[in-house]
Every structure is written in C-alpha cells, then in structure tokens.
Amino acid sequence: MSETQAPQPIMAEIKTHNRISKVWLIPFLALAIASWMVIDTYVNRGPSITITFETAEGLVAGKTRVKTLEVDIGFVKDVRLQGNGVIAHIQLDQQVADMLTEDANFWVVKPRIGSGGISGLGTLMSGSYIEFVPGNSSELSTSYIGLEQEPITAFGVPGTRLDLVSEQGNSLSIGEPVLYRGFEVGRVEKSTFDIENRRVHYQIFVKSPYSELLTENTYFWNSSGVDFNATTQGIKVNVGSLESIISGGVTFDVPIDLPLGNAINTARPHILYPDADSVYERRQYQAxxxxxxxxxxxxxxxxxxxxxxxxxxxxxxxxxxxxxxxxxxxxxxxxxxxxxxxxxxxxxxxxxxxxxxxxxxxxxxxxxxxxxxxxxxxxxxxxxxxxxxxxxxxxxxxxxxxxxxxxxxxxxAGSLAQIEEKVFDILDKFSSMPIEVTVDNINEMLASANKTMIGLNEAVTDVKALINAQETQAIPESVNKTLSQLSKTLESYNHQAPVYGELEQSLSQFQQLMRDIQPLIKELNNKPNALIFKGQMDEDPQPKGK
Structure with a gap:
C-alpha cells in the first residue's frame, strides 16, 4: 500500500490595505459641515452694537427681541451694569448693517400712558421689545444711547422740525399739540434745558403739507386753551380744543400786519411767546x-x-x-x-x-x-x-x-405827581385861611341853627296839641254821621224802594194825560176860539177825480 501524501497546508494570503475606511468619512463630513457653518455664520453674522439705558426694565438677555416695523432683526445677548445705568449688547442681522447710522434711535416698547395717548398694549401678551428706527445720517455707529420715551413722530413722516426757545420752563410738555388757527398740525417732540443761557428749548414737528404754512414771519406762542381778555369793547373769551384746554399747546401764525414772507429758517431757534398778545407787545422791531x-x-x-x-x-x-x-x-x-x-x-x-x-x-x-x-x-x-x-x-x-x-x-411831571402837587396846594391854601374868624362864623351859624331848631320843636309841640284836642278828635265822628245819612238817602232811590215805585206810577199817569189832551191841542191850533164858540168841525176833505 502506497503512502498517502499529506495535503499541503493552505497559506493565508495577507494583503495590506492603504485606504481609510469609509466609515471615517462620516465624522470628516460632519466636521466639514460644521466648519462651513461656522465660517458662514461668521461671514454672514450681523453687526453687534451696544445700547445704554437708564434701567434694564423690560430687557432680558437671550429673550428680548429687537424689531423694526414689526420685523424681528436681532436679540439682546447680554445686559450689564455700567455707571449709573445699564448697557445692553445687541446682536443684529446682516440685513440692517447699512441702517445703523449714528442718528438711529432705539427704545424699549412697553405699555405707556401719556399726553399722546396709550401705547404698547400689544406687549402685555408678547413681552417688551426694543424698537429700532434708522436715521438719515451717512455715518455708521455701533454705540447708542437708548431713548427712555417713544418718539412722538413716527419714522419717515414728512414734515419740518423747529427749535423754540422760552424763558418759562413749565409751559409745554412732550406730546402736546402744535396748532394753526385751532387745527392740529404737529406735536412737541422734545424739551431740554439750556443751563448756560437758562432757557428751555423745545423741538416741534409740523407735518407735511402744513409745514408749508411756516414762513420767515411766522410767530409762535403758548396757547393755554382759554384766552380771557377784557377790553373797552367788552370781554372776549376764546376757547381752544379740549386737548389744549387740558394740557396746552403751541400755536403759530403770521401777524396780520406782516406779509407771509419767504420759507422759514430751520437752522436758528425761534422765540416761544407766552401768549398771543405778547407777539405784538414783545416783538423785536427796528427801533x-x-x-x-x-x-x-x-x-x-x-x-x-x-x-x-x-x-x-x-x-x-x-x-x-x-x-x-x-x-x-x-x-x-x-x-x-x-x-x-x-x-x-x-x-x-x-x-x-x-x-x-x-x-x-x-x-x-x-x-x-x-x-x-x-x-x-x-x-x-x-x-x-x-x-x-x-x-x-x-x-x-x-x-x-x-x-x-x-x-x-x-x-x-406825571399825572400822579401833578395830583400830589394839587393836593399839597389845597393843603397850603387851607393852612393859610383865617381859622379863628372862620371858627367864629361857624359858631354863630351853629347858634342860629340851634335857635331855629328850638322854634321848630315848639311848632311841632303846638301841632301835636291841636291834633290831640277834643274838637279835632270829634271831626271824624261828624263826618262819619254825614256819610251815613247820605248813604241812606241814596238807598231810598233804589228801584226796589217804595219811592221809586210811586215815581214810576206818576210818570205813567202823566204820559196818559198827555195822550188825552192831544185832540184838544190840535183843535186849538186849528181854531183858537173853540173854547168860547162851539161849532161843527169841518168835514174831512174827500178826494175827487178829474
């Protein structure tokens, strides 16, 4: 049996990777986005400004907004104490960077009640905010002093501003009306006291088109609302509007003895006279x-x-x-x-x-x-x-x-001195009079007058005795008896008395007798011897026809 060859071990191939894992792209991407946002925020960030106020009432860091024309343009970043007031650091949007002129105005909008009415009621629900109104200057600024009161005239209203000077410091208040012949044409915007000259300066604003009424011969006076004037022609009382009666105001016009003149000079201050009569009495003339x-x-x-x-x-x-x-x-x-x-x-x-x-x-x-x-x-x-x-x-x-x-x-010498001189002349003449002779004459006159009074008293006594005599006292009783008899006599001739009836019967019988003797009288008229020779009476004539 042949030997089986052992399998050759498989060697793992190890490869080295030089690429970064794609997982790491996520943090790099986040970092890039964050960097871009930071750069964009920095580049597009609006300007930061500071505003100084007397108090921090209505200002909350991170919450109080800055608005213009009801558009949100920034917020309050921080509020800190500075001196006798507070300083607010404001972050604004880039869109208003070109509007931050040196004459721009900032104030805190909150509920207020003043002579100009009630304002800021909307902040009861939304909270206070800072209102921004751009100015007209070409110079920019980043530091401002905030207004403690809302401006009387809204931004952008066309018209004319004037400076009035008065010696009386309590004559006008901010917000009071400016009148032309009783019609309101503007408002008092500002009042400041000039310590050096000890005078009060008032800034007034007259709206367009009424600003065209202002000419070089225009005069200004304080109108209290009720003008009482007693002259030789009677008493005149001029009553202004209800607002001017309560708070007063400024009235302007051109005096009737002056032409209208050219446009008014707004660069110089104008005198504020205490009343209309002072315009004629205290006006500056060539003299x-x-x-x-x-x-x-x-x-x-x-x-x-x-x-x-x-x-x-x-x-x-x-x-x-x-x-x-x-x-x-x-x-x-x-x-x-x-x-x-x-x-x-x-x-x-x-x-x-x-x-x-x-x-x-x-x-x-x-x-x-x-x-x-x-x-x-x-x-x-x-x-x-x-x-x-x-x-x-x-x-x-x-x-x-x-x-x-x-x-x-x-x-x-004046009339008073002349009167005094005449009084002294009279006293001198009186002192030069013969006093002793005059006193003797006066005593004689008094003695004569005393005798006259005594005689008059005696006459009065005689008159009283005559009045108290019995004969004098009996006169009224006799007169009363005579009047009583006369009254009885007159009553006997009353139509209801017997004498009046008998008299009326006698008159009736007399009238009947007169009617009976009428024929006899007629016969005697025709034949006067009718009472001696009685004869036939003539027949009455008979009419005969022709």
Missing part, C-alpha cells in the same frame, strides 16, 4: 433809542412796559438798570434815566432802518413843538406805570441834551 430823565418815582415801571402816544403803542421800555442810575447819582443828577425804544413799525412804517432814520430826523421838530414824556398809571389794581408821549403847551423850551451816547427826550 430808535432815547433816554428819558424822570423826576418822578419809577416804582411800578418795568422793562417791557409800553410807550404810548395818546393810547397808541409806539415803543417799549428797554432798560432800567443800576448802571444808568449809578451814573446819574455820580453826576449829582436828581433825575432817573430810563432807556426807551421808539419803534416806527408800530405806526405802520416799514420795519427798516430807513424808518428809524426818519424818526431821528423829526425828533428835534417834535420836541420843539412840545412833545414830552410823562409817567402814567396803567392799572390802579397793580400800580403798573407806562410812558406816555403827548404835546403840551410850554412856557419855555428845553435845551437839547444827550446822556452818554443817547439823545434825551424831554419829560414832564
């Missing part, structure tokens, strides 16, 4: 300045008091200060200098320098004809004074003089 030297007390004369000519305002008191008074005291001057402005525009002349020059030309002529300045009482209740100009008949003419660089307008 000629004079000094008036008063010998009277100027108590009650204030800066801004009117200068009038026979009831027509022609100027304003410009200055009463210690400098002028000190100079007059230093020069042993007993008169008090007051600076006044003569404003030709109030007389209907153009508000130009040529009108001022015209006043200067006629000044010497007017004073030579007797034009003088006096102090008169403007109100007995308040004791206020004003300067009155008028012509007077003078015995002597005052010489022209100047005080420092101003011409001096001659003056006279």
């Amino acid at each position: 000629k300045e004079f000094i008036v030297m008063f010998e009277d007390s100027i108590r009650g004369l204030d800066v801004g008091a009117p200068v009038e000519y026979r009831g027509i305002r022609v100027g304003t008191v410009a200055k009463i200060d210690s400098t002028l008074t000190m100079n007059s005291l230093a020069s042993n001057e007993q008169r008090i200098p007051v600076l006044i402005k003569f404003e030709p525009a109030r007389l209907g002349l153009p508000d130009e320098q040529s009108s001022v020059d015209l006043i200067s030309q006629y000044f010497d002529k007017w004073t030579g004809q007797g034009l003088r300045a006096t102090l008169k009482s403007g109100s007995l209740l308040t004791g206020s004074l004003f300067v009155d100009l008028d012509y007077y008949t003078l015995d002597t003419q005052d010489e022209a003089e100047t005080y420092q660089s101003w011409p001096v307008m001659p003056s006279m």
Whole structure:
C-alpha cells in the first residue's frame, strides 16, 4: 500500500490595505459641515452694537427681541451694569448693517400712558421689545444711547422740525399739540434745558403739507386753551380744543400786519411767546433809542412796559438798570434815566432802518413843538406805570441834551405827581385861611341853627296839641254821621224802594194825560176860539177825480 501524501497546508494570503475606511468619512463630513457653518455664520453674522439705558426694565438677555416695523432683526445677548445705568449688547442681522447710522434711535416698547395717548398694549401678551428706527445720517455707529420715551413722530413722516426757545420752563410738555388757527398740525417732540443761557428749548414737528404754512414771519406762542381778555369793547373769551384746554399747546401764525414772507429758517431757534398778545407787545422791531430823565418815582415801571402816544403803542421800555442810575447819582443828577425804544413799525412804517432814520430826523421838530414824556398809571389794581408821549403847551423850551451816547427826550411831571402837587396846594391854601374868624362864623351859624331848631320843636309841640284836642278828635265822628245819612238817602232811590215805585206810577199817569189832551191841542191850533164858540168841525176833505 502506497503512502498517502499529506495535503499541503493552505497559506493565508495577507494583503495590506492603504485606504481609510469609509466609515471615517462620516465624522470628516460632519466636521466639514460644521466648519462651513461656522465660517458662514461668521461671514454672514450681523453687526453687534451696544445700547445704554437708564434701567434694564423690560430687557432680558437671550429673550428680548429687537424689531423694526414689526420685523424681528436681532436679540439682546447680554445686559450689564455700567455707571449709573445699564448697557445692553445687541446682536443684529446682516440685513440692517447699512441702517445703523449714528442718528438711529432705539427704545424699549412697553405699555405707556401719556399726553399722546396709550401705547404698547400689544406687549402685555408678547413681552417688551426694543424698537429700532434708522436715521438719515451717512455715518455708521455701533454705540447708542437708548431713548427712555417713544418718539412722538413716527419714522419717515414728512414734515419740518423747529427749535423754540422760552424763558418759562413749565409751559409745554412732550406730546402736546402744535396748532394753526385751532387745527392740529404737529406735536412737541422734545424739551431740554439750556443751563448756560437758562432757557428751555423745545423741538416741534409740523407735518407735511402744513409745514408749508411756516414762513420767515411766522410767530409762535403758548396757547393755554382759554384766552380771557377784557377790553373797552367788552370781554372776549376764546376757547381752544379740549386737548389744549387740558394740557396746552403751541400755536403759530403770521401777524396780520406782516406779509407771509419767504420759507422759514430751520437752522436758528425761534422765540416761544407766552401768549398771543405778547407777539405784538414783545416783538423785536427796528427801533430808535432815547433816554428819558424822570423826576418822578419809577416804582411800578418795568422793562417791557409800553410807550404810548395818546393810547397808541409806539415803543417799549428797554432798560432800567443800576448802571444808568449809578451814573446819574455820580453826576449829582436828581433825575432817573430810563432807556426807551421808539419803534416806527408800530405806526405802520416799514420795519427798516430807513424808518428809524426818519424818526431821528423829526425828533428835534417834535420836541420843539412840545412833545414830552410823562409817567402814567396803567392799572390802579397793580400800580403798573407806562410812558406816555403827548404835546403840551410850554412856557419855555428845553435845551437839547444827550446822556452818554443817547439823545434825551424831554419829560414832564406825571399825572400822579401833578395830583400830589394839587393836593399839597389845597393843603397850603387851607393852612393859610383865617381859622379863628372862620371858627367864629361857624359858631354863630351853629347858634342860629340851634335857635331855629328850638322854634321848630315848639311848632311841632303846638301841632301835636291841636291834633290831640277834643274838637279835632270829634271831626271824624261828624263826618262819619254825614256819610251815613247820605248813604241812606241814596238807598231810598233804589228801584226796589217804595219811592221809586210811586215815581214810576206818576210818570205813567202823566204820559196818559198827555195822550188825552192831544185832540184838544190840535183843535186849538186849528181854531183858537173853540173854547168860547162851539161849532161843527169841518168835514174831512174827500178826494175827487178829474
């Protein structure tokens, strides 16, 4: 038997693989996607900005959204304390990167109640959010100061913004209306206090097309809603809208004595007058300045008091200060200098320098004809004074003089001083009267009057005695008896009395007698001797035919 050959062992072929397993593609793919997302997020990430607020009310990191026109454009990443306020770090979308101008505005929208109404009620359900309104500047910014109040005027509304200046700080509030002849055309947007000049600045907005009403001759005044004015023609009460009555507002118009003029200059501030009358009384005119030297007390004369000519305002008191008074005291001057402005525009002349020059030309002529300045009482209740100009008949003419660089307008004692002088004259005359002789005459008159009163008392006593006499007391009783008898006599002639019946029967018998004697009277008329010669009566005539 042959030997069986053992099978040859099969050797495993070992091959070395140099490729990476496909399983590892998954993490590499995930890493690539993540890297792409990171790069895309970084490249397309919007800008980050910071906004400073006074408080963090309504701000929650990671939750509070940023919106514009109700479109979500970002969120609050972080809120931190900074100084006296808080700073919010905001992440915005790339789509608003070009809208982040330096004059853009941010504020927190939440429920508010103010003069402009109720706003932010929708946030009661959705929560507060930050509203973003782009500006008009070309410069971009990443740091902003948030507004504490919602802007009065919505973004993009066409119109005109103006700056008003007032000396009174409590006259207007944000959101109050801007009116033109009672019609609302805008709102007060902002109020700030100028510490250096101690004045209040108000920013107002007038909507288009009403902004075309604003011209260079437009004046602004505070309207309280109710204007009460008592004049010689009666009492006038002007009532504005209900809103202006409650909160007030700003009214503007062009005075009737001025043309409309060109477009208004929005670069300079405009004066906010306290009321409509102040527009005419305190308006700045081209003026000629004079000094008036008063010998009277100027108590009650204030800066801004009117200068009038026979009831027509022609100027304003410009200055009463210690400098002028000190100079007059230093020069042993007993008169008090007051600076006044003569404003030709109030007389209907153009508000130009040529009108001022015209006043200067006629000044010497007017004073030579007797034009003088006096102090008169403007109100007995308040004791206020004003300067009155008028012509007077003078015995002597005052010489022209100047005080420092101003011409001096001659003056006279005012009406109050004249009254005081007359009172003193009366007292002087009274003191110069012969008092002793006058007293003796008065005593004689009193003695004579006393005698007269005694005689009058005696006469009154006699009259009382006459009235109390028995004969006088019996007169009324006798009169009463006479009246009673007369009444009885009149009653006897009543139609129901017997006398009245007998009288009526006698009248009837008399009438029957008259009817019976009618034939006799007729016969006697025909034949007067019928009572003596009795004869036949003539037959009645008979008619006969032809």
